[in-house]
Every structure is written in structure tokens, then in C-alpha cells.
Amino acid sequence: MSSVFVQPSAPYRPPSRWQAFRRVLKEHWQDYLFISPFFILFAVFFAYPIFWALQLSFQKWDGVTDPTWVGLDNYRFVLRDPITRQMFYNTFRFLILIVPLGIMLPLVLGVLLNLSFLRFRGIFRTLIFIPTVSSLVGIGIVWKLLFGAANGWLNAVLSHVGLGPYKWLKDAHLAQVPIVTLALWGSIGFTTLIVLGGLQAIDEDIYDAAKIDGASPFSQFWQITLPLLRPIVVFLLITTTIMVMTLFSQPYIVTEGGPSNQPLTPLLHIYRIGVGSTGAARIGDASALTFILSIVMITVVVMQFLITRRRESD
Amino acid sequence: MAVQTDRLSSQSTTVDATRQARSGGVGVPRSLSRALVYLVLLIVVLLMVAPFYFLVSGSLMDRGEMFKIPPHLYPANPIWDNFRTIFTDYNFATYLKNSVIVSGAQTAGVLFFSSLAGFVFAKRRFPGRDWLFIFVLITAAMPSGQTTIIPFYLLMSKLGWINTFWPLIIPWWAPPLSIFLMRQYIANGIPDELIDASRLDGTGLFGTYLRIVLPLSIPGLVVVGIMQFVAIWNDFLYGLLVLKSDDMRTATLAIAVLSQRSQAATLYGPLFAGIVVVTLPPIILYFIFQRRLTSGLLAGSIRG
Structure with a gap:
């Protein structure tokens, strides 16, 4: 590896490993020093906590008294715990509700924004992107009032046309609606921009050729645009999946994790039992969940990546 | 950016014309x-x-x-009084000050460390460089960051950093995505000759970074800096985790706490005024640097 970088002017003498190492260090210590902050911070604040979580997941600990070793008990408990099951079920449901829309909406918006006749393109793009930079917590509070109780704005409007009022935040099924809409509202500005970037990278000549062949706009989209956007679609799939699996502010603010644990998300659950906002901290359980969740997330992402890669090579 | 859209629209108009000529009146008018x-x-x-x-x-x-x-x-x-009340009765001056300190200190560190690392990855050759850079890229794609909040919290209490701003500043100083963006910017935006010339003048590596690389990478730094500033300004999870006392709260945290008081006790006027004040700074920044930000993100996404 290092032999590639040996200066050609140096007289040939097979250097010992140690000598080579010292010379590299002497020549390049500043290079290593300047990139070291990333590696140090990563090791201390991200890699170490993961391994610590693994260790903690085999212990029972409330953060105050001495921890005791309990083997796989935490995993056994967590996997049987109805609340955890509910949490995984919720996540699955959120994935089904959010991911398809989180991919389709940006694709449609991106294509519309890229249409050649469109005027005020910049204004549309700017306004659609605004939610991306705005405080999810602040807008979450607005959401809470929009959907909240009988006198919330949405219910007021609905009852005006003879519908409702619905208990958006109190009903276990309806409570999905504010979370899903807020998550989509907060994310499609960024994803639309990504799609737009992908569309602008496509060479217009391809479309010219297709048009000469008499392809309609829709078949152009299916046969040219979408295949060429495949890397972008993979990116959207992965980012939206991660977004859904790490939902926190939205359920915390809008429904406070209720009603009856319905929109309880993994991070919210881990936060609650780990910090002990409801009773004593259960650090062992939280760590077991942390580890399970990390593995699930990495597996999902890697699988999505591999599956889409394979299809590409077909 | 402007050039790109111009090219695009002029090409598309010709395309459009041909389409118009061909599709006499198919389907919808x-x-x-x-x-x-x-x-x-x-x-x-x-x-x-x-x-x-x-x-x-x-x-x-x-x-x-x-x-x-x-x-x-x-x-x-x-x-309009609601906007006065949040400062007189709700301590918002302190919250905003905290937010500015945290976001400013984190962003400053990110700009320094990611441009320094980006420079080295872009312009220097040394053994292991490519493998180390691939490692950076892999961590950028790793989704597991937030799931480790509990051990992160325990580590912070071990360090005695609970209820201080440090947990929101130091761990985030070298985000892989920013390093990647700065590397791309410096690799494409600064000619090797400039750096070689400065080195031949006898300027050290760090001096070259300060005098040549830093001033020339300002456009890239603006994109990375604003992304970072907005992200930390809007952070909720980590603030909630480590900031315990009222006088340490960031503005984002403060509005969340304010909204969680019982419905009857919440004064929505001041709360909403508070939200407006919290939401505004990132949006203003975005509007000022909108063009540069969008093109920077677009460029990043095309290459990425």
C-alpha cells in the first residue's frame, strides 16, 4: 500500500517496516493531524457509546445503584414486552404510510418543477423548500393546535362542512394522521430538491431522441426519467426510511407519544425508559433496544441498497 | 446555477416547440x-x-x-404585545442567547475542522488516504447516530457535561457529510498550482490552509455553515437530553417546554410569538443565501 507513495528519487534500499513507518510519519504527520479530529470525535462520541450500549444491554441498571449482570434477560424482556411490540408495529405502519408518499410526492413535484414552460420556477422551489429549514418543534406545536381537540382549527373547518369533530390526537388510529402529515411536510422540500438535481443532470438530448420516436410524455417518464433517476430513488428510499425510524420530535410534540402508545416511536420509547421520564431509568432495556434498533436499521438500509443495486445490473 | 437553468430552459424551449409541432391535439388541450x-x-x-x-x-x-x-x-x-411579553415574562432573551452560543460555537468548529480535513483529503497524498476517506463516507451513510442517545447521555454525565453546552458543541465538530462536501468543493474549486506555489514559498501546511485554502473556499463554507447552523438551531432531541435547568435551555427547547404546560395554563399568544422568533432566524438565513444554498445542495446531490 505505502510503496505507491515512495518518492522515486530516493536511492533504493529495502526499508524495514519500522523505518518506512517513521518516514511516512515524519513526512505526513500534519496530514494525519489535520484529519484526526473526525476520527477522534467519532471514536469517543459515537463508536464508544455503541459498544457501551452492547455491554449495558446485558446488565440491569437504573443509573444510580450498582449494575447487575443479567445476561440476555433484557433482550428477552424487551422482545416480549407488549409496548415494544406496539412500537415495532407502529414503525412498520409509519413506514407503509410515509415511505411511498415520501418517494412519490418529490418525484411528481420534481418533474412538475422541471417542466420547460413553467414560470416562477424559483419562487415555487423556494417556498416548497422552506419547511426544511424551519423548526419541527415550532411547527409541531402549530400542528397540535390544528388537529387538537374539538375546537382545533381543522375540526372547526370540518364541522363547518358537516364533518367531525374528530379526536385527532386522542384516537389511536386517527393520531397517525398528524404525525404522517407533519413528517411529510417537513421532509418533501429537501427530497424534491434532490429529485430536481437528478432531473437537471439528465441530458435533454435523450428526450429529443424519444420524441422523434414518438414517445408520449408519460412513457418518456417511465422509460427514460425513472430509470435514470434510480440512484436518486434509492437515496430517497433510504433517507425516508431512516427518517421514519428515527421519528422523535413529531410524536413527542404533537401527541406526546399517546394515545395508548399508538404513535410511540423507537427513539421516544428508548428515551423514556432510558432516562426514566416514567419511573426509574431502565438503562439495560433501553440499551438492548438501542442495539436491536441499530441492527435493524443498518440491515434495512444495506438490503435496500443491495436490492436496488442488483436490479440495476440486470 | 444561473447558467445551468439558462441552458436548461433554452434547450427545453426548442424541445417544447418540436413537441408542440408534433402533438397536434392529443388528449387534453x-x-x-x-x-x-x-x-x-x-x-x-x-x-x-x-x-x-x-x-x-x-x-x-x-x-x-x-x-x-x-x-x-x-x-x-x-x-403586538405578545412579542414583548416573551422577553419580559418568559425569559426568551436568555433562550435566544443560549441558542446563538450553541449554534455559533458548533458551526464555527464544523467550518474549521471540516475545511481542514477536506483540504487534506482533497489536495494531499499520503498512505491510507483513500481508505480513511472511504471510512468517512461510510459513517456519513450510517443511520445509527440518534439511536445511541442513552449511552451518549451516560457518557455526558460521566464527563460532567450534563446541563452544559458542551454536549451540543464538541461531539458534532467534524460531521462526515460536511467533510465530504468541503473535500468536493476544495478539490474542484482550488487549483493545485496555487497550493504548490504557496508551499514552494516555504509556507507551512497550516499556513497554506489559512492563507490560500480558507479564503478561497468561502462559498463552500457558506453552504456547509448554514446547513449546520440550521440543524443545530432546530435540534430538539439532544437539547432535551442534556439541558436540564431553565436558564440553560435553547429557544427550541423553551417553546417545547412552554407548549407542554397544561392546555388551560398555556398562553398561546406568547407561545406562538415565541415560535415565530425561533423559526425566523433559519428562514432569514435561507432567504439571504437561497441561491447559493440550493445550487450547493444540487451540486452535492448530483455528484453524491
Whole structure:
């Protein structure tokens, strides 16, 4: 590896490993020093906590008294715990509700924004992107009032046309609606921009050729645009999946994790039992969940990546 | 960016002309389908902007007016006082100051460390460089960051950093994505000759970074800096985790706490005024640097 970088002017003498190492260090210590902050911070604040979580997941600990070793008990408990099951079920449901829309909406918006006749393109793009930079917590509070109780704005409007009022935040099924809409509202500005970037990278000549062949706009989209956007679609799939699996502010603010644990998300659950906002901290359980969740997330992402890669090579 | 859109639109107009010539009158009339496109985009934009409208008009109402049925869409008598109350009665000056300290200190560190690392990865050759850079890229794609909040929290209490700003500043100083973006920017934006010339003058590596690389990478730094500033300004999870006392809260955290008081006790006017004040700085930054930010992100996404 290092032999590639040996200066050609140096007289040939097979250097010992140690000598080579010292010379590299002497020549390049500043290079290593300047990139070291990333590696140090990563090791201390991200890699170490993961391994610590693994260790903690085999212990029972409330953060105050001495921890005791309990083997796989935490995993056994967590996997049987109805609340955890509910949490995984919720996540699955959120994935089904959010991911398809989180991919389709940006694709449609991106294509519309890229249409050649469109005027005020910049204004549309700017306004659609605004939610991306705005405080999810602040807008979450607005959401809470929009959907909240009988006198919330949405219910007021609905009852005006003879519908409702619905208990958006109190009903276990309806409570999905504010979370899903807020998550989509907060994310499609960024994803639309990504799609737009992908569309602008496509060479217009391809479309010219297709048009000469008499392809309609829709078949152009299916046969040219979408295949060429495949890397972008993979990116959207992965980012939206991660977004859904790490939902926190939205359920915390809008429904406070209720009603009856319905929109309880993994991070919210881990936060609650780990910090002990409801009773004593259960650090062992939280760590077991942390580890399970990390593995699930990495597996999902890697699988999505591999599956889409394979299809590409077909 | 401007060049890119120009090229695009001029090409597309010719394309459009051919399309017009070919498709005499297939299916939906052209003007109708165009109107439909505008209508869809208009509805989407309205949905994106509506919450801000409610926010601002709510911040100028009192409690009674806010929950009138049918709802008032705009305040009959705007109560500007709400914006004074949040500073006099709700301590918002402290919260905003905290937010500025945290976001400023984190962003400054990110700009320094990611441009330094980006420079080395872009312009220097040394053994293991490519493997180390691949490692950076892999960590950028790793989704597991937030799941480790509990051991992160325990580590912070071990370090004695609970209820200090350090946990929100130091661990985030070298985000892989920023290093990647700075590397791309420096690799494409700064010619090797400039750096070689400076080195031949006898300037050290760090001196070259300070005198040549840093001033020339300002456009890239603006993109990375704003992304970072906005992210930390809007952070909720980690603030909630480590900031315990009222006088340490960031503005984002403060509005969350304010909103969680029992419904009856919440004064929505001041709360909404608080949200307006919290939401505004990132949006202002975005509007100022909009063009540069969008093109920077677009460029990043095309390459990435």
C-alpha cells in the first residue's frame, strides 16, 4: 500500500517496516493531524457509546445503584414486552404510510418543477423548500393546535362542512394522521430538491431522441426519467426510511407519544425508559433496544441498497 | 446555477416547440394541462406555507380569539404585545442567547475542522488516504447516530457535561457529510498550482490552509455553515437530553417546554410569538443565501 507513495528519487534500499513507518510519519504527520479530529470525535462520541450500549444491554441498571449482570434477560424482556411490540408495529405502519408518499410526492413535484414552460420556477422551489429549514418543534406545536381537540382549527373547518369533530390526537388510529402529515411536510422540500438535481443532470438530448420516436410524455417518464433517476430513488428510499425510524420530535410534540402508545416511536420509547421520564431509568432495556434498533436499521438500509443495486445490473 | 437553468430552459424551449409541432391535439388541450400543473403546484405551495400563516396570525391573537368558532383567519386587533411579553415574562432573551452560543460555537468548529480535513483529503497524498476517506463516507451513510442517545447521555454525565453546552458543541465538530462536501468543493474549486506555489514559498501546511485554502473556499463554507447552523438551531432531541435547568435551555427547547404546560395554563399568544422568533432566524438565513444554498445542495446531490 505505502510503496505507491515512495518518492522515486530516493536511492533504493529495502526499508524495514519500522523505518518506512517513521518516514511516512515524519513526512505526513500534519496530514494525519489535520484529519484526526473526525476520527477522534467519532471514536469517543459515537463508536464508544455503541459498544457501551452492547455491554449495558446485558446488565440491569437504573443509573444510580450498582449494575447487575443479567445476561440476555433484557433482550428477552424487551422482545416480549407488549409496548415494544406496539412500537415495532407502529414503525412498520409509519413506514407503509410515509415511505411511498415520501418517494412519490418529490418525484411528481420534481418533474412538475422541471417542466420547460413553467414560470416562477424559483419562487415555487423556494417556498416548497422552506419547511426544511424551519423548526419541527415550532411547527409541531402549530400542528397540535390544528388537529387538537374539538375546537382545533381543522375540526372547526370540518364541522363547518358537516364533518367531525374528530379526536385527532386522542384516537389511536386517527393520531397517525398528524404525525404522517407533519413528517411529510417537513421532509418533501429537501427530497424534491434532490429529485430536481437528478432531473437537471439528465441530458435533454435523450428526450429529443424519444420524441422523434414518438414517445408520449408519460412513457418518456417511465422509460427514460425513472430509470435514470434510480440512484436518486434509492437515496430517497433510504433517507425516508431512516427518517421514519428515527421519528422523535413529531410524536413527542404533537401527541406526546399517546394515545395508548399508538404513535410511540423507537427513539421516544428508548428515551423514556432510558432516562426514566416514567419511573426509574431502565438503562439495560433501553440499551438492548438501542442495539436491536441499530441492527435493524443498518440491515434495512444495506438490503435496500443491495436490492436496488442488483436490479440495476440486470 | 444561473447558467445551468439558462441552458436548461433554452434547450427545453426548442424541445417544447418540436413537441408542440408534433402533438397536434392529443388528449387534453395543452392550456388545460398547463393550468392543471400550476394548480397542483399552487396547492402544494399553499400547504407548505399555511402553517406559517397560522403561526403568525396566532401570535397576534389572544386566547379567546384563537379558539373562536368559526375560526378567525386573521387577528381582528393584532396584539403586538405578545412579542414583548416573551422577553419580559418568559425569559426568551436568555433562550435566544443560549441558542446563538450553541449554534455559533458548533458551526464555527464544523467550518474549521471540516475545511481542514477536506483540504487534506482533497489536495494531499499520503498512505491510507483513500481508505480513511472511504471510512468517512461510510459513517456519513450510517443511520445509527440518534439511536445511541442513552449511552451518549451516560457518557455526558460521566464527563460532567450534563446541563452544559458542551454536549451540543464538541461531539458534532467534524460531521462526515460536511467533510465530504468541503473535500468536493476544495478539490474542484482550488487549483493545485496555487497550493504548490504557496508551499514552494516555504509556507507551512497550516499556513497554506489559512492563507490560500480558507479564503478561497468561502462559498463552500457558506453552504456547509448554514446547513449546520440550521440543524443545530432546530435540534430538539439532544437539547432535551442534556439541558436540564431553565436558564440553560435553547429557544427550541423553551417553546417545547412552554407548549407542554397544561392546555388551560398555556398562553398561546406568547407561545406562538415565541415560535415565530425561533423559526425566523433559519428562514432569514435561507432567504439571504437561497441561491447559493440550493445550487450547493444540487451540486452535492448530483455528484453524491
